[in-house]
Amino acid sequence: GRTPVTVIGLGMMGSALADAFLNAGHRTTVWNRSADKADALVAKGAVRAASAAEAVSASPLIVVCVLDYEAVHEILGPAGGRLAGRTLVNLTNGKPEQARKEAKWANEQGANYLDGGIMAVPQMIAGPEAFLLYSGSPEAFETYRRELDVLGAGKYLGEDAGLAALYDLALLTTAYGLIGGFFHAVALVGTEKVEAAAFTALVIPWLQAMIASLPSQAQALDANNHTTDVSSLNINKVGFVNLIEASQEQGVSTELVAPIQALVNQAVADGYGADGLTRLVELLKKPQLL
Ligand code: NDP
The missing domain is CATH 3.40.50.720 (NAD(P)-binding Rossmann-like Domain)
Incomplete structure (x- = not known):
């Protein structure tokens, strides 16, 4: 039995x-x-x-x-x-x-x-x-x-x-990060009366493409090789200014995205501007970062 x-x-x-x-x-x-x-x-x-x-x-x-x-x-x-x-x-x-x-x-x-x-x-x-x-x-x-x-x-x-x-807490973090980004995005387009449901139809294929890039990012992390032909921290730093300022101009809180901007800025200040985003993991492996 x-x-x-x-x-x-x-x-x-x-x-x-x-x-x-x-x-x-x-x-x-x-x-x-x-x-x-x-x-x-x-x-x-x-x-x-x-x-x-x-x-x-x-x-x-x-x-x-x-x-x-x-x-x-x-x-x-x-x-x-x-x-x-x-x-x-x-x-x-x-x-x-x-x-x-x-x-x-x-x-x-x-x-x-x-x-x-x-x-x-x-x-x-x-x-x-x-x-x-x-x-x-x-x-x-x-x-x-x-x-x-x-x-x-x-x-x-x-x-x-x-x-x-x-592992459980680490996996939870990945979901919170994803959902946090989604919430910021919905709040941002919502300032122009875009409905979440309509916008989400664009979010899903976009995130699917982003998720498809995780294995190659993992390879870079395991190899501790952060050189990139995708996008540099320098270019992300510029993009982040636009994201933060547009959010402010639209009247949306930057609380969820500002910490990632701070991390990108720190990595550039540390001289890693030519590296890809995976470099940020190296910065995170310290108890107190900024
Ligand atoms: P609920 O709030 O629905 O249930 C909490 C349970 O804990 C109840 O059975 C409650 O008893 C009991 N409890 C709380 N304090 C005490 C106490 N001091 N003595 C005895 N029993 C106590 O929570 P969930 O069932 O959602 O979550 C339970 C666990 O599962 C959590 O650790 C959560 O993180 C985990 N989990 C939940 C998920 C979810 O989606 N819900 C997903 C993955 C994990 P009583 O009925 O008497 O209050």
Whole structure:
């Protein structure tokens, strides 16, 4: 039969995770601090645990997905002894250091620990585009990769439990950067009453072309070779003045784009004006830049 699974935390994401296990035919035990969030899942066949400790005891595989690591501690601290011999998969968003501490704690309780990052919104869970990052116990990943693949494609990053959080936050950054640029652009054209929907039809092919350039940028970064035949920092510096001034003249805040301008200007001031944009990564590899 299928492995019984426990899901602790039934917010938007935890509910989607529990639902996916249920749909895949797993006996799914659920617990949430506010018990009513389990109702819909219980109506679909999930088992309601009366306490977090009971939830832990119900399955060899325990998935926890709550607000933050503090909540994880509040929930699992009292149930710690029950984790012995089980596998804890923590899909709560956090920092690498938090994940490493959590792994140590779980191991002290006799549990195998996997930390995870969910690269999906709840509606994508169990769908073709969802993927999840894991790091920590290789044994835990090997043992339960089939079960975890129910949620989305699992990618194991290595034994250091902090890696999933590191990659997760890094990937989040790429999305925030993209969305930040999109928002600035929509605000800018919106000053002339251009509707976001119409403008977005231009954004998509443009960004697709930009995304297609990432592998060659990655090559340049790995080779630490920032020479360019695409566009120099000098020319980007000039373009940025236009972007900033046009935004100001149109009455749009420059908060989202000004930091990138500052970085470009710094690189030019440092003598890298002939280099391509990838040079900026070298500047970023310092704790305090400007
Ligand atoms: P929700 O706000 O919907 O749910 C938060 C959950 O945390 C609830 O179950 C809540 O319980 C619980 N919780 C908060 N504080 C405590 C506490 N002190 N003790 C016990 N339980 C607590 O958030 P999401 O489900 O959206 O997010 C959960 C995790 O999933 C986060 O780490 C998030 O970053 C991650 N994630 C979310 C994504 C998304 O698109 N939603 C995407 C990728 C990752 P209660 O119901 O009792 O308040």
